[in-house]
Amino acid sequence: MTPARSGGRWRCWPAAVVWLLAAVPGAGLAAELDEVLARGELVWAADQEGGGPHVFVDPDDPTRLIGFEVELAALVAGELGVKARFQQGQWDRLPLLLGRAADCVVNGFESTPQRARDWRCSRPYFAYALQLVARRDSALDSLEALAKAGPRGPWRIGVLTGSAAEIEMRRRSDLAIEVVGYDGTVDCLEQVRGRVLDAGLMDDCIASFNADRFGELRGVGRPFAGGTYTILTAPDTPRLSAAIDEALGRLITDGRLKALYDRWDLAGRQQMLLLRDAAEVPPAPRGSLADLIRGALPLLLSSAGMTILLSVASFPVAILIGLSVAVGRLHGPAWLRPFLACYVEILRGTPLMLQLYALFFLLPKAGLALPALVAAILGLALNYSAYESEIYRAGLKAVPVGQFEAALALGMTKWQCLRHVLVPQAVRIVMPPVTSDFIALFKDTSVCSAITVIELTKRYSVLALSTGRIAELAIVTALLYLAMSWPLSLLSRWFERRLEQRCERAPG
Amino acid sequence: MIEVESLAAIRAGNRILDAITLSVAEGTVTTLVGPSGGGKSTLLRCLNGLETFAEGRVTIAGHRLSAGDHAPRALERVRRDVGMVFQGFNLFPHLSAIDNVTLAPRIVRGVPPAEARRRGLELLQRVGLSRFVEARPATLSGGQQQRVAIARSLAMEPRVMLFDEPTSALDPQMSAEVLDVIVELARGGQTMVVVTHDHGFARRAATQVVELVAGRVHRAGPAAEILAGSGH
Numbered sequence: 001m002t003p004a005r006s007g008g009r010w011r012c013w014p015a016a017v018v019w020l021l022a023a024v025p026g027a028g029l030a031a032e033l034d035e036v037l038a039r040g041e042l043v044w045a046a047d048q049e050g051g052g053p054h055v056f057v058d059p060d061d062p063t064r065l066i067g068f069e070v071e072l073a074a075l076v077a078g079e080l081g082v083k084a085r086f087q088q089g090q091w092d093r094l095p096l097l098l099g100r101a102a103d104c105v106v107n108g109f110e111s112t113p114q115r116a117r118d119w120r121c122s123r124p125y126f127a128y129a130l131q132l133v134a135r136r137d138s139a140l141d142s143l144e145a146l147a148k149a150g151p152r153g154p155w156r157i158g159v160l161t162g163s164a165a166e167i168e169m170r171r172r173s174d175l176a177i178e179v180v181g182y183d184g185t186v187d188c189l190e191q192v193r194g195r196v197l198d199a200g201l202m203d204d205c206i207a208s209f210n211a212d213r214f215g216e217l218r219g220v221g222r223p224f225a226g227g228t229y230t231i232l233t234a235p236d237t238p239r240l241s242a243a244i245d246e247a248l249g250r251l252i253t254d255g256r257l258k259a260l261y262d263r264w265d266l267a268g269r270q271q272m273l274l275l276r277d278a279a280e281v282p283p284a285p286r287g288s289l290a291d292l293i294r295g296a297l298p299l300l301l302s303s304a305g306m307t308i309l310l311s312v313a314s315f316p317v318a319i320l321i322g323l324s325v326a327v328g329r330l331h332g333p334a335w336l337r338p339f340l341a342c343y344v345e346i347l348r349g350t351p352l353m354l355q356l357y358a359l360f361f362l363l364p365k366a367g368l369a370l371p372a373l374v375a376a377i378l379g380l381a382l383n384y385s386a387y388e389s390e391i392y393r394a395g396l397k398a399v400p401v402g403q404f405e406a407a408l409a410l411g412m413t414k415w416q417c418l419r420h421v422l423v424p425q426a427v428r429i430v431m432p433p434v435t436s437d438f439i440a441l442f443k444d445t446s447v448c449s450a451i452t453v454i455e456l457t458k459r460y461s462v463l464a465l466s467t468g469r470i471a472e473l474a475i476v477t478a479l480l481y482l483a484m485s486w487p488l489s490l491l492s493r494w495f496e497r498r499l500e501q502r503c504e505r506a507p508g
Numbered sequence: 509m510i511e512v513e514s515l516a517a518i519r520a521g522n523r524i525l526d527a528i529t530l531s532v533a534e535g536t537v538t539t540l541v542g543p544s545g546g547g548k549s550t551l552l553r554c555l556n557g558l559e560t561f562a563e564g565r566v567t568i569a570g571h572r573l574s575a576g577d578h579a580p581r582a583l584e585r586v587r588r589d590v591g592m593v594f595q596g597f598n599l600f601p602h603l604s605a606i607d608n609v610t611l612a613p614r615i616v617r618g619v620p621p622a623e624a625r626r627r628g629l630e631l632l633q634r635v636g637l638s639r640f641v642e643a644r645p646a647t648l649s650g651g652q653q654q655r656v657a658i659a660r661s662l663a664m665e666p667r668v669m670l671f672d673e674p675t676s677a678l679d680p681q682m683s684a685e686v687l688d689v690i691v692e693l694a695r696g697g698q699t700m701v702v703v704t705h706d707h708g709f710a711r712r713a714a715t716q717v718v719e720l721v722a723g724r725v726h727r728a729g730p731a732a733e734i735l736a737g738s739g740h
Contacts, residue, residue: 402596402598407600409591410611411588411617412612412616416616420615425602
């Protein structure tokens with residue numbers, strides 16, 4: 001397999017990441033209070049891509065992280081008598097870093113019963129409510145309007161994957177909406193601006209923080225369905241969690257937290273009013289394994305269907321484009337060849353992830369808003385067409401030159417030679433590498449979750465985090481992948497054997 | 509049928525063919541003989557434009573080829589009237605014997621599939637391969653493959669047939685099968701040019717023998733005359 005292909009494997013399964021981190025010497029952190037004090041550092045995890053006002057890169061100095069949670073982490077660490085150290089992670093997987101690479105997660109994690117069950121949750125440090133945001137010219141002008149479908153069908157509402165906004169929207173079966181999950185709130189706002197989405201639902205502090213940047217957007221209705229943010233720590237760290245609670249208590253009573261929120265224009269006085277009295281969230285009960293699988297399997301299976309759809313729809317397109325590019329580079333007009341060479345180098349030399357982003361987030365700016373599924377299929381097809389064209393180029397070159405001469409000597413045109421003699425033989429020669437490329441594409445479909453398409457890996461990730469059954473679901477998911485790719489491997493080997501037999505029979 | 513006038517070909521600065529002038533009358537068999545590297549195959553490949561030449565000109569089956577690059581359309585017209593059989597057979601391995609024979613008539617000349625197949629079966633019978641109509645080339649012996657290649661070429665009803673060492677890759681037994689087919693064609697009045705090392709064939713079938721040495725015509729004339737003193 002081409003080494004460049006491994007770009008698609010960045011999105012390893014969280015369980016594997018945890019295992020790897022644990023296996024790296026020094027990466028494992030036993031996060032109980034004594035170790036934190038002995039180390040002199042409180043390692044806190046957040047996602048700097050998540051954006052403001054929580055944690056984000058200073059626009060004036062991109063080497064610096066700022067945000068109210070950066071300052072909060074420093075204050076809490078100070079109360080413990082240690083320094084704060086930042087650890088980057090992808091937002092919906094931050095809790096997986098606990099006890100391994102981070103002592104606590106401080107990144108707008110809402111108190112939910114699931115989180116209270118699977119992790120230790122501190123007392124609340126911030127109160128939020130959910131704000132719906134739409135274009136100023138949108139037909140969606142009130143929360144009540146969500147009850148009935150809009151002019152283009154159900155309202156398309158963007159949410160941060162794994163956030164309280166997503167839980168709230170997916171719970172509301174009474175609304176005429178379609179929920180689309182994003183990895184970042186700013187991505188979601190961009191898509192509202194580009195009319196791909198009708199609205200986004202997010203924490204009110206995020207909506208107001210981005211109000212200036214997205215002048216075309218406005219809040220729809222008042223904030224609703226409020227809750228609080230909590231600092232997560234690992235389940236086996238009762239003393240660290242208690243120390244963080246005490247630190248937050250002191251910061252609330254002595255006014256330092258209020259001053260911090262006022263500095264960030266987050267209505268400090270009202271925050272104090274809400275935090276003083278915020279109720280603790282009781283943990284949810286843990287279900288049996290059978291219940292878990294019964295509940296998760298239909299979702300995993302339907303997402304496996306999405307994985308198959310993405311592969312099956314994109315690969316034939318990749319082959320068609322790839323074959324055309326290969327033929328063009330070998331037999332096309334001379335002026336065309338450098339362009340085709342550039343096409344291959346650009347698509348092969350840049351990450352699939354970036355290409356998907358360009359198709360989904362940049363094209364709407366040029367006036368072409370593709371549905372996520374179309375963008376995903378097109379992105380996979382274009383990316384793989386570069387690899388297929390190289391395979392077919394090699395296959396065409398492997399056909400003996402005598403074949404071309406014999407066809408020409410019969411009076412065929414160049415294109416008739418290609419169509420009837422060279423391409424059919426090249427297709428047979430490249431069957432094994434093409435089949436193995438199909439397996440690679442099949443696994444690369446997981447990258448499409450970056451543009452809101454929920455396929456098997458993404459579904460696993462969401463389910464694992466919401467249920468806390470990381471290992472059990474990883475095994476089920478892996479089995480599903482194997483059940484799909486194993487037949488493809490067999491097919492590939494069969495092609496190979498058949499080709500070998502043909503070669504043996506052919507005389508020298 | 510074929511006129512070659514003052515033809516010269518240059519490869520990597522060497523004149524590998526020089527001042528070649530020869531003439532082939534309709535319905536006759538010309539063999540090109542001579543030592544390896546003498547330019548026999550190159551000359552043959554100049555006749556249907558598989559190779560270009562630097563000087564002189566070729567007139568073949570009413571078409572004219574000049575020095576330098578040829579226009580693709582002109583070559584396609586020449587090749588419809590000029591068949592070629594290669595030393596390495598070059599059958600299309602993904603097609604059965606009958607499909608090898610009928611492909612070009614169907615796609616180049618637009619012969620209806622049923623008609624092309626009928627004619628293809630006749631030709632396979634003529635070269636003694638009625639039992640191998642659906643066989644893939646890989647399952648045939650070398651001699652059988654070469655006979656399919658001859659049938660494939662005949663299917664275009666060429667006015668001239670070019671043979672490039674058609675039996676060099678074959679053992680004596682299989683050579684004989686193929687030569688019999690070629691001799692039979694010659695008796696039927698097919699105009700042909702045959703590159704060969706086989707003086708026996710030249711004696712049996714050639715009207716004219718041209719001996720090329722170091723890119724030049726060393727001797728040329730009626731077969732009996734040229735081959736008489738050769739000691740073969």
